[in-house]
Amino acid sequence: MKATDTTIPIVGIDKKIPFKEKLLFSLTPGLGTFYLAMISTWLLFYYTDILKINDAFVGVMFVVVRVADAIITPIFGVYLDRQNTRWGKYKPWMLIIWAGMAVGGFLTFCPVNFGQLGNTIYATVTYIIYSIFISMNQAPTMGMTASMTKRQDDRMTISTQNFIWTVVFTLLVSAASLPLINLLGNGNQGDGFRNFMLIFMIIGIFLILVIVKVIKERFVFSSNENQKLNVKAIWDSLIKNKYAMIAVLINFSINIFNGVRSAIGIYYYKYFFNDTNMMVIVGTLSLVPMLIGVFFSSVITKKIGVKNNILLMVIITIVSSVAMFFIPATASGKITFYALYVLGGLF
Known part of the structure; x- marks a missing residue:
């Protein structure tokens, strides 16, 4: 491996990298969480209730694009590693x-009036572009971490700050986005979505310019650079590794499940409980059990083992999710729903 710029002081092995660099770089997963959360929380509602697109078409489009994302992500990661x-x-x-x-997010949530067919075409094109950029963002971010520093304590600091920013941006979307959208739209939710995403497009582009200027690539593998990408070899190596396939399938299933649950949440609150304010309450409640679960996860894993912990997590998540379908639309039903949501979030 080599330093990409001989003028950059070689830190990261025996000397910590600057705190400012770690702090700014740790913002990137939070920003990614913001854009992903906007899709999972609001996009289905936006398409069907604001752009008036057929809900069956939107559902099929979401599944097809998710599958494409699952294919694009590892291929792009290998391509990037060789360039x-x-x-x-x-x-x-x-x-x-x-x-x-940032631009794709703004265009996706920018209301248009091209008629039924025109709106459908516009939504399809912008969502595909937006989703491709989201699926590609993890590879350079993960690679950048390794190229910035080799110190374990530096990486742990970045990881901790990543988690904090992820929580902040998750809270922003789940608890604060609806009031802000209503405020910025002055009663028109379509305008509210556009103005909300315009503000974050400007903020996001400004932040990434600052981040790219500050962070340094110090340690980069050079032995495989600029090699031709062999997609068949990548696919063959994946399907022959049962553990890799299990990991990919579990990850894909969790993403699909979370995406569907988040997307239909607004309808559940609006048409079943007749209370869209539940969106804010649920968004706030989701963070507390998540933080508790993260804190105790290592302790529980040491007690019962990784496999048992995963099995327990899956069982309780499934049971709590299914139980929500049997809750009545009453005041006591809301309390029960919150309790089940907290339980599922914890595990």
Whole structure:
């Protein structure tokens, strides 16, 4: 491995990297969480209730694009690992992808009036572009962590700050986005979504410009640079590794489940409980059990083992999720729903 710029002081092995660099870089997963949460929380509602697109078409589009994302992500990761540029290995891609994600997010939530067919075509094109950028963002971010520092304590600090920013942006979408959208739209939710995403497009592009300027690539593998991407070899190595296949399938299933549950949540609150304010309450409640679960996860894993912990998590998550279908639309039903949501979130 080599330093990409000989003028950069070699820190990260025996010397900590600057705190400012770690703090700014740790913002990137939070920003990614914001854009992903906007899709999972609001996009189905936005398409069907504001753009008036057929809900069956939207459901099929979501599934097809999710499957495409699952294929694109590992292929792009391998491609990126074999490339380098005069401006760096990861930083140029971070700039391109995050800027594309910010612009794509704005265009996706920008209401248009092209008629039924025109709105459907517009939504399809913008969502595909938006989703591709989101699926690609993890690869350069993860690679950048390894190229910035080799110190374990630096990486732990970045990881901790990542988690904090992820919680902050998750709370922003789940608890604060609806009031802000209503405020910015002055009663028109379509305008509210557009103005909300316009503000974050500007903020996101500004932040990524600052982040790319501050962070440094110090340690980059160079032995496999600029090699031809062999998609067949990647696929063959994946399907022959049963543990990798299990991990991919579990990850894909969890993402589909969480995406569907988040997307239909607004309808459940609006048409079953007749209370859209539940969206804010549930968003706030979801963070507390998540933080508790993260805190105790290592303790529980040491007690019962990784496999048993995963099995327990899956069983309780399924039971609590299914039980929600049998809750009555009453005041006591709301309390029961909150309790089940907290229980599921904890595990």
